[in-house]
Amino acid sequence: MSVDSMFVHKMWNDHELSKMVEGGIPYPMLSDGGGKIGTLYGIYDDEAGIETRGRFIIDPDGNVQGFEVLTPPVGRNVEESIRQIQAFQLVRNSKGTEATPSGWKPGKMTLKPGPALVGKVWEVWKTKMAFDK
Template sequence: MGADIVTVSTDTHYVHLAWQRHEKELADVRYTMGADPTGSLSRLFGVYDDFSGLALRGTFIINPAGVLMNSEVNFYNMGRNINELMRKFKANLYLAKKVDEGCPSTWQEEGDKTLRPSPEMVGRVHEALHE
């Protein structure tokens, strides 16, 4: 789909290597593992925790022009839904082509109903979604 997923923690790339080599849970990891040992990238994205020196569970989608298109941050104790991340990524790809449309929360893939904001739609979103 033309995206690169980079996982980032405040570990070094040496630690990533060691963990990936030895931890069975990480054996299937195929994504590039990024190292942010100074926390500067985590700070830039607002996910650095000064008290722990760790990065919160932040997910950010950046388009090919370098523009931030999506942002989600979970606390330590809340896992992320990868299906929802993929839904948002696919919606971003779609909306990059269809700039005058909007993807409602139920949108899953190309072909699903979208919204086209207009004066006529004001007060009639329900009809636009369900007609």
């Protein structure tokens, strides 16, 4: 979503993005003229008249699970967004019985929060796991 019109989105997709992504952009490119929605989400820069790089992960109940906002010159890390979605999905599927520690990736160890884990995280989770590849 940006403040550009849907017509400009079409031109950008057809003339540039479709050369980067085969078949063009697969998801809807939304238009937010005037930044009304961006203002609602707290990421619209009214001095510059643009949206900053806000990214919101919204779960199937319509609740915001996470967000990240960057100033324009720095791009996002898509892999990190996907990792977060995978983590939120795991937690949701476990109905809150599992949690993903720092550095978690799919297939890695999760934590089972409960009285038995209090003061014992150090036994199962090591600092180097925050940097696991």
